[in-house]
Amino acid sequence: MRTVAIYRTEILPLSETFVRDQALALRRWHPVLVGERDIDALPLEGLESRAPRQGPATFLQKIQGVITRKINSASPQIMRVMRRLRPALIHAHFGFDGVEAWPIARRLNIPLVVTLHGSDITTYMRWFAEGRTGRRWKNYPAKLSRLGRWDRVWFVAVSGHIRDAAIAAGLPADRVVVRHIGLDPKKFTPSGASPGQRKPVILFLGRLVEKKGARYLLEAFERVRKVVPEARLLIAGDGPEAPSLKEKAGNDPAVEFLGAVPRETVIRLMTEARVFCLPSVTAESGDAEGLPLVLLEAQASGVPVVTSARGGTTEGILDGETGFAFPERDVDALTKHLEALLTDDALADRMGAAGPEFIATKQNIHLCTEKLEELYDRAVAAP
Numbered sequence: 001m002r003t004v005a006i007y008r009t010e011i012l013p014l015s016e017t018f019v020r021d022q023a024l025a026l027r028r029w030h031p032v033l034v035g036e037r038d039i040d041a042l043p044l045e046g047l048e049s050r051a052p053r054q055g056p057a058t059f060l061q062k063i064q065g066v067i068t069r070k071i072n073s074a075s076p077q078i079m080r081v082m083r084r085l086r087p088a089l090i091h092a093h094f095g096f097d098g099v100e101a102w103p104i105a106r107r108l109n110i111p112l113v114v115t116l117h118g119s120d121i122t123t124y125m126r127w128f129a130e131g132r133t134g135r136r137w138k139n140y141p142a143k144l145s146r147l148g149r150w151d152r153v154w155f156v157a158v159s160g161h162i163r164d165a166a167i168a169a170g171l172p173a174d175r176v177v178v179r180h181i182g183l184d185p186k187k188f189t190p191s192g193a194s195p196g197q198r199k200p201v202i203l204f205l206g207r208l209v210e211k212k213g214a215r216y217l218l219e220a221f222e223r224v225r226k227v228v229p230e231a232r233l234l235i236a237g238d239g240p241e242a243p244s245l246k247e248k249a250g251n252d253p254a255v256e257f258l259g260a261v262p263r264e265t266v267i268r269l270m271t272e273a274r275v276f277c278l279p280s281v282t283a284e285s286g287d288a289e290g291l292p293l294v295l296l297e298a299q300a301s302g303v304p305v306v307t308s309a310r311g312g313t314t315e316g317i318l319d320g321e322t323g324f325a326f327p328e329r330d331v332d333a334l335t336k337h338l339e340a341l342l343t344d345d346a347l348a349d350r351m352g353a354a355g356p357e358f359i360a361t362k363q364n365i366h367l368c369t370e371k372l373e374e375l376y377d378r379a380v381a382a383p
Contacts, residue, residue: 001030004376005087007101008094011035011049012042017263018181018293019093023047025184025369029376032085036078050085052077074103082108088380089113095120098153099143105152111379114147115156115179118290122165122310127285145170154379156372159291159311177375180315182368183296185360190302192271195352196345200231202338203273203303205266205294208239211287213279213308213328215241218248218255220279220334225254228342236261236269270301274348275341280309281328291316296363299323299355304348306337316363322355 006023008016011033023031024047033049037057052075082104091113092101098114105112125141127133147153148171155176157163166176192198202221206212214235221233235245236258249255261269270276276298282288291311298305305323307313313325324340326333341348 001028002088002376002380003030003032003085004089004091005034005082005085006031007090007092007097007104008033008035009037009097009100011038011051012044013039014041016042016093020044020047021184021187021365022181022369022372025182025365026373027366027369028373029089032087034078034081034085034087034090036075050081052081074107078104079107089376091115091376093117095144096137096140098155099140099147102143102147102150102153106150111152111154111382112150113154113156113375113379115158116162116166116290117158118162119287121157121162121169122282122286122288122290124286125169132285141169148172148175152379152382154375156375157290159315161288161310161314162290165288179372179375180291180363180368181293182363182365183293183300183359184365185300185356188267188270188297188300188359190352190356194349195274195302195304195341196347196349198272198274198348200228200342201273201275202231202233202342203236203269203276203298204234204278205236205261205269205276206278206292208235208237208241208245209283210241211280211283211289212237212239213281214245215248216279216281216329216331216334217277218245219331220338221255223331223335224338224342227339231342232256234258234269234273236266266297267301270298270303273298273303275338276303276305276323277334277338278305278307278309278312279334280307280312282310296359300359302352302355304341304351304355306334306341308334318354318358322351322358 035051037053038051089111090101090105092098093115095116128137128140131138156179163176163178167173224231233255238260280289289309292309295305295312295316299322308326308328317323319325324337
């Protein structure tokens with residue numbers, strides 16, 4: 001089996017189960033996680049990993065990293081790891097890591113595959129160049145543009161919307177392909193009462209940032225309560241918008257902020273929710289969703305979904321069958337869909353029952369990863 005180095009600067013943040021799960025789903029390629037440091041946050045479930053450093057970066061290491069990035073080079077430490085590993089291909093997740101893995105791929109003379117997920121390509125490039133995302137990424141647009149002209153790189157977009165954004169940013173259309181990440185249907189399965197037999201509970205799960213659109217859900221929920229007085233809203237997640245959202249909710253006892261929750265709690269919440277809602281929007285910076293995996297998790301769990309998420313509305317659900325799609329910031333449409341699912345037991349049951357079949361046939365991680373491996377083969381075989 002040929003080895004693919006799955007590159008992330010840090011191995012691996014708690015939120016990046018999708019990186020681990022996709023690597024574990026590979027069958028014909030041997031995956032090894034490689035990064036500058038191992039932060040020991042996410043359990044790797046047996047996935048092999050290699051990193052020259054352990055734990056958070058020291059001040060000196062941060063300075064060394066700044067110098068390395070400035071001269072568009074690779075650290076001697078990571079090159080030693082890579083030369084011992086001898087991968088046939090590097091697969092970097094996020095454009096940010098793609099530009100940092102490029103010097104490594106060039107020095108090893110091997111192809112590079114870069115998965116684009118969302119903020120790394122939908123955020124306006126001028127936003128990066130102006131330093132509005134931090135000094136570290138001011139040169140990101142220029143580096144990404146140069147990387148796109150290299151003939152040994154392929155870009156993977158997690159949805160059609162992300163592919164469109166990549167092409168609009170100047171990346172070569174003939175080397176940007178859509179490959180869904182997918183979900184393991186065995187990890188999220190229907191449990192407990194069917195949605196139509198549950199209490200009128202709406203679940204939101206995500207970081208409390210602008211693009212997740214939680215403020216629009218609060219507006220819609222205020223209207224929903226007039227039709228379904230016993231309705232409850234559970235908001236699981238944390239982030240910079242938490243204080244303003246709590247202020248907006250006031251002292252309404254029907255709105256509960258749960259904070260960041262572990263995976264076990266997510267699974268339990270899915271068994272209690274009658275409907276899952278992700279009212280995502282395009283942020284002021286241009287940042288937008290790719291294809292949120294939480295939508296797939298809800299449908300695999302047999303929970304109807306209501307969403308405006310980019311990618312999610314077109315590829316992540318079956319509109320009218322496993323849930324409802326609606327335009328960004330359209331509180332009227334959001335309210336209508338929530339009321340329908342909270343008051344129509346048969347509708348909630350029908351949509352909930354359709355979700356697992358959709359995931360198993362269209363968003364199954366094993367089927368999606370087979371197509372990714374075909375791209376690996378293609379990248380290595382290209383002259």
